[in-house]
Amino acid sequence: MLLPNMKLKVPECEPHIALDHAQGELCFVSHAHSDHTSAVRSLKPLFATEETLHLANAKTAHPIPKNISLLGAGHMLGAAQLFARLDGQSLTYTGDFKLSPSLTCKGAQIKECDTLVMESTYGSPSMRFPSREEVLSHMEKWVNANSSKNAIIFGAYTMGKAQEIVKFLNDFCGITPIVSSRIDSICAKYEELGVRLLRVRSGTEESNEMAKSPFVAVMPSRSVNLQFGSSLSGALNMNVLTALASGWAHSFRLPVDRAFPLSDHADFSEMLQYIDSASPKKIVCALGRGEEMAMHLKKLGYNAIADSQIGERIAMQATLK
Incomplete structure (x- = not known):
């Protein structure tokens, strides 16, 4: 699933970073599935893991910007999350993720963060899979x-x-x-x-x-x-x-x-497990059932909103307050 038009603005990192799309000065490609690689096809400046660059046939890559690091996402080989930190504030964009390891890649890494932009493909309590x-x-x-x-x-x-x-x-x-x-x-x-x-x-x-x-x-x-x-x-x-x-x-x-029911996405239980471990102050539910997921998280006492409520840009100064 794709997060349409959302961009991340990190202070001291001049370009707006497009998250899994090509409408930005610099693009982050979380993994090599075709609905996330428009930046590759558009020949935009981009950064990703070495595995994703290889699988997506990317010709060139931009260095990972200052204040940003990539974490394993567990969705497929090379899939990564974007973790941004500045002045004690932090944000994670999960992209598509899965906590449990698969036969071809490790499960997602989790870091504590202030703001979590989390995929919600299976963002419903009914979507709990067998192990x-x-x-x-x-x-x-x-x-x-x-x-x-x-x-x-x-x-x-x-x-x-x-x-x-x-x-x-x-x-x-x-x-x-x-x-x-x-x-x-x-x-x-x-x-x-x-x-x-x-x-x-x-x-x-x-x-x-x-x-x-x-x-x-x-x-x-x-x-x-x-x-x-x-x-x-x-x-x-x-x-x-x-x-x-x-x-x-x-x-x-x-x-x-x-x-x-073998999925390469986190189910509802894994999403809650991720949130519990990351301890975010704010959660943006995206990439799927964002509004439904945000509603359930609010009922559980979390400060959660759907991506449709925040517009196209995430500025760390504003989002992390």
Whole structure:
């Protein structure tokens, strides 16, 4: 999710810093998902982690400004939070984050701050997920029970989630999956960054041979649904099961044979855990259900507002009072 038009003004850092968009003199790119990398495509001056720069194909990077540091966000490989400090005042912009570690990156770091600008994708008390360990265990049992007699097609976001699913299949199930050409290209970038991912690129002689008997594949989520599985079943002359791994599986019936609530975002419980550890004086709820999250936090006694209530600029002098 994107925080539209919000800019951060830090004293002694002359440019307004655009947070995950390109409408600023200097841009912070929190991670490499395409809805956060408009600054890369616009060739704007930007800063990010080395992993994000590599995954987003950024040609150049601006030095991280004075008074700003980057913290791990746990959303995907290279994802970062922005932490700004001046004269004893501090602000954290989380971007998309997750506290629990995944198979391809560590969980989010937390620093105490005066103002917390926090993503609220799952900013509702109803959005509390099972533990990651429990979800992965259910996935492992399902794959092991079905992979010998069926083709299994996992749908996943091309960058981030797809690589975690490949890593899961490698490490938990001992399976080397077929992957789409785009997912394979990003897996190669992950390997350049130190994450080993065993897979076979679709369209190769090896993948064509694998598809003659039950196999497991990871494909872009937009392509994977029950209709796709049925069509592929006829083409391959074998039963095909489809699956998705998404936090939305917790609340919605997704159009696949099996859905698992494996999210790369913090759920409501993790958001509260983050707030408890960061001890902010003020919370700006953004990136999703900001107004709903702010309402619930106010009921719990926090000084919280939605990003829609503050306009497009956050000035540390004003926000941190």
